[in-house]
Amino acid sequence: MLKNVRLRLAFNRLQREMENFRDDLTAEDLLNFAYSEIGSLITPWQFREEIDKLAAEIEQLKPERALEIGTANGGTLFLLCRLSHLKARIMSIDLPEGDFGGGYPEWKTGLYRKFALEDQNLELLRADSHDPDTFAEVERYFGGKPLDYLFIDGDHTYEGVKRDYELYAPLVRKGGIIAFHDIVEHKESRCKVDEFWREVKEGKNCKEFVNDFDQGRYGIGLIYN
Ligand SMILES: C[S@@+](CC[C@H](N)C(=O)[O-])C[C@H]1O[C@@H](n2cnc3c(N)ncnc32)[C@H](O)[C@@H]1O
Numbered sequence: 389m390l391k392n393v394r395l396r397l398a399f400n401r402l403q404r405e406m407e408n409f410r411d412d413l414t415a416e417d418l419l420n421f422a423y424s425e426i427g428s429l430i431t432p433w434q435f436r437e438e439i440d441k442l443a444a445e446i447e448q449l450k451p452e453r454a455l456e457i458g459t460a461n462g463g464t465l466f467l468l469c470r471l472s473h474l475k476a477r478i479m480s481i482d483l484p485e486g487d488f489g490g491g492y493p494e495w496k497t498g499l500y501r502k503f504a505l506e507d508q509n510l511e512l513l514r515a516d517s518h519d520p521d522t523f524a525e526v527e528r529y530f531g532g533k534p535l536d537y538l539f540i541d542g543d544h545t546y547e548g549v550k551r552d553y554e555l556y557a558p559l560v561r562k563g564g565i566i567a568f569h570d571i572v573e574h575k576e577s578r579c580k581v582d583e584f585w586r587e588v589k590e591g592k593n594c595k596e597f598v599n600d601f602d603q604g605r606y607g608i609g610l611i612y613n
Contacts, residue, residue, distance in 0.1 A: 432463030458541035
């Protein structure tokens with residue numbers, strides 16, 4: 389009970405903080421915030437050194453249309469919104485109580501909406517990314533226009549990550565970026581992104597942001613489409 393009250397208070401404080409945020413913060417400013425004490429409720433589930441490099445890529449790309457699969461605590465979504473084009477359309481999909489993180493309760497959407505800049509359009513879809521209705525919703529939201537950026541960090545099974553790639557990568561434009569999280573071999577046996585990553589990166593222009601290939605988790609892979 390007390391824990392819940394504390395959590396709500398921390399959320400309210402974070403929400404107020406977000407309202408006073410400037411629009412022109414650099415990737416470094418945003419990361420410092422996300423990894424600070426007040427930002428701890430939205431800290432990305434990423435190693436700082438690895439996400440620093442991904443954030444620099446997003447900052448340079450300035451996506452106008454971006455799709456994220458796997459919202460969870462909103463850490464990577466926060467960075468995505470703040471580093472995207474001022475008028476970007478951004479969608480983040482998460483399956484309520486989904487595997488590999490558990491999704492997020494609906495009451496958190498109020499905070500997540502504040503991640504978006506004034507003229508951005510942010511859609512939070514609480515659904516299974518593999519569901520054909522979800523795919524149809526994505527196509528409708530982006531109006532058939534190609535994506536600049538796709539981040540795959542949802543279902544981490546081999547079949548799950550493959551399905552996300554097969555469904556959504558064709559929506560990414562030439563010159564866009566497709567990023568995967570958890571590309572190193574994991575101690576958690578159900579996470580098999582590394583197996584799919586080894587296959588999919590073959591012959592493609594790609595980059596890996598990995599501190600140490602023996603770290604047992606995390607690691608980011610990028611495909612330049
Ligand atoms: C590792 S977390 C995402 C972390 C987040 N991107 C970050 O770095 O802060 C993975 C999320 O994917 C969601 N997920 C799992 N399977 C999914 C599916 N089939 N469709 C959509 N989301 C899914 C889970 O509910 C979980 O919240």
